[in-house]
Amino acid sequence: MTAARHRHLRAVPSDRPASPPQPVDVPAVLSRETLLNARDGDPVAFAQLVRTYYPRCLRFAQHLLSSREDAEECVQDTFVRVHRALHRYEERERFDAWLFRILANRCRTARRRLTRWRLFHSADLDRVTPISTSRVDGFVARDEIWHALGGLTEEQREAFLLRHVEGLTYEDIAAVAGIAVTAVRMRVSRACARLRDTINEADAERRDR
Amino acid sequence: MQNDEIDSSLQPWVDRLRELPESDPRAVKRVLARVRQYDGLHNARRRALRRYFARQGGWWAAAAVVVVGAGITLFARGAVLSRARESATLIPTVDSVGTQLVTQAVDAAGDDSVERLVARKFTIESLNARQVSLVGDFNQWNPQRHRLHRDGKTATWYITVELPAGLHKYAFIVNDSVWTTDPSALRTVDRDFGVTSSLVLVQ
Numbered sequence: 193m194t195a196a197r198h199r200h201l202r203a204v205p206s207d208r209p210a211s212p213p214q215p216v217d218v219p220a221v222l223s224r225e226t227l228l229n230a231r232d233g234d235p236v237a238f239a240q241l242v243r244t245y246y247p248r249c250l251r252f253a254q255h256l257l258s259s260r261e262d263a264e265e266c267v268q269d270t271f272v273r274v275h276r277a278l279h280r281y282e283e284r285e286r287f288d289a290w291l292f293r294i295l296a297n298r299c300r301t302a303r304r305r306l307t308r309w310r311l312f313h314s315a316d317l318d319r320v321t322p323i324s325t326s327r328v329d330g331f332v333a334r335d336e337i338w339h340a341l342g343g344l345t346e347e348q349r350e351a352f353l354l355r356h357v358e359g360l361t362y363e364d365i366a367a368v369a370g371i372a373v374t375a376v377r378m379r380v381s382r383a384c385a386r387l388r389d390t391i392n393e394a395d396a397e398r399r400d401r
Numbered sequence: 402m403q404n405d406e407i408d409s410s411l412q413p414w415v416d417r418l419r420e421l422p423e424s425d426p427r428a429v430k431r432v433l434a435r436v437r438q439y440d441g442l443h444n445a446r447r448r449a450l451r452r453y454f455a456r457q458g459g460w461w462a463a464a465a466v467v468v469v470g471a472g473i474t475l476f477a478r479g480a481v482l483s484r485a486r487e488s489a490t491l492i493p494t495v496d497s498v499g500t501q502l503v504t505q506a507v508d509a510a511g512d513d514s515v516e517r518l519v520a521r522k523f524t525i526e527s528l529n530a531r532q533v534s535l536v537g538d539f540n541q542w543n544p545q546r547h548r549l550h551r552d553g554k555t556a557t558w559y560i561t562v563e564l565p566a567g568l569h570k571y572a573f574i575v576n577d578s579v580w581t582t583d584p585s586a587l588r589t590v591d592r593d594f595g596v597t598s599s600l601v602l603v604q
Contacts, residue, residue, distance in 0.1 A: 239433055246429050247421040254422060268432050275436045337417055356407055357418045388410055 227287055231278050238278075242271055245288070248358065249295050255341060255353050256299045257306070266302050270295045289364035296350060296368050303346065340390040344383050351376055352383035518563040519603045523571070525549070525583060528556040530575045537571030537598075539564050544574045570598040 222230075222244045229237035249270060253263035273294050281290055341349055347369070354360045354368060355376075362380075366373045407415050523535055534544035539562070549558035558573075570589060573581040582588050583599035590597050 238436070239429075242432050242436075243429050246432065250422050250428070251418075251420075255418065260422075264428060267428075268435050271432045272436055272439050275439070337414060340414065353418070356411075356415050384407070384411060387414065388408075391410055391414070 221288065224283075231281060233279075238275060241274075245291060246271075248288075249291070252292065252295060252353055252358060253299055255357070256296075256346075256350060257302060258338065258342075259306075262302055262306065266295070266298045270298050273298070285367075286360075286364055288358070289360055289367060292354060292358060292360065292364075293368040296354075299350075300346075336394060340387050340394075343390050344386055348379050348383035348386065351379035352387075355380045517566045519566060520561050520563050521601060521603055522559060522561045523549070523573075523583070523601075524557055524559045525573050525581065526556045527558060527575055527581075530558065532576055533558040534574045534577070535560055535562065535571060536574055537569050539569050539571070544577065549573070564601070564603045566603045569601050569603065571601060572596075572598045 222241055226237045226240050230241045246267065249267045250263055253266045254260060257263050257266065270291070274291060277294070281287065344352065351365055351369065354365045355362070360368070362373045362376050365376045365380075369376060525533060527533060533549040535547040535549060536542045536544050540546040547560055547562055549560045551558055571583070573583065575581050580596060582597050583601075586599040586601060588597050589600055
């Protein structure tokens with residue numbers, strides 16, 4: 193990454209202070225005790241579980257589905273399913289990996305449904321709004337990110353988000369996607385390469401302007 | 402650096418992607434409400450099923466009794482049949498247990514039925530036999546009188562003979578040399594000659 197590129201990205205119009213945002217850490221995971229209580233049917237513990245994981249789930253679903261409403265619907269479905277299947281969860285597996293497996297399945301289903309729906313309602317296609325594009329900060333604009341993510345295949349996007357945004361291990365992602373670890377590495381690698389290309393192209397366009 | 406790792410060009414993008422969406426407490430409440438709604442439906446369905454079974458309890462209990470009873474009957478019948486089959490093959494002679502049986506059979510046949518002829522089929526399984534004869538007190542133990550026929554290519558040999566009512570002793574002679582009793586019939590030992598014969602009751 194060159195300094196020039198950073199400077200260029202900072203030049204994007206901003207309505208916020210131009211200081212680079214601090215990376216947001218993954219929220220604190222649920223304590224083991226709360227998780228076990230939720231598994232045993234404690235409603236208070238389950239509410240705590242939802243509060244802890246809801247933002248991460250919504251973030252992931254939004255990035256995959258590009259629509260806040262669909263993402264919220266998917267996340268709600270996911271938590272209902274989690275509630276139904278929580279007694280089957282075994283401690284040897286990471287809880288967030290287990291949760292994201294359910295969520296990813298729901299997102300894939302929703303995406304297929306949306307694709308079909310859009311095929312028959314092509315006139316409404318333009319009305320489907322991606323993640324809010326109005327928020328632009330001093331570093332990277334949201335619409336740029338959306339454009340870059342849109343250049344990835346669905347599988348690449350899912351693998352990239354799980355690895356670098358949600359912080360799952362390659363083994364966990366392999367379990368989520370139902371593929372081999374090497375295939376996950378390949379997907380993430382291709383996603384990174386594709387994103388770099390997109391960033392470079394965007395930079396070149398700006399320089400030309 | 403590996404190609405799948407985040408370098409400085411991607412880092413700001415990933416940082417931006419990691420930003421959590423604006424928290425909406427109502428969304429979490431909606432999720433919990435939906436879970437409770439599902440729970441309520443689930444429990445209601447479970448309660449309805451329990452009520453249904455309670456209401457239909459009498460019928461279900463009766464059906465269960467019938468099924469269990471039929472099962473026990475079938476099981477017992479199977480056990481009795483297998484024991485009977487086992488004992489039929491193991492009964493050695495009429496001398497010990499069968500004397501009384503023979504007496505009863507003769508009494509049952511009755512004196513007035515001596516002249517009546519009844520067709521009776523005799524069968525024996527013998528794969529290697531070339532020829533099988535039926536001998537008995539009804540043909541004066543003559544092996545030439547009743548030759549058995551082979552049932553196609555199978556090992557079954559058979560013959561149907563008309564016999565007068567009463568109790569008869571008989572045996573098979575395989576290949577004109579081997580004296581063989583009927584494995585499916587009672588057997589008796591002739592005290593005079595010391596050979597074992599089978600018994601058939603015609604009535």
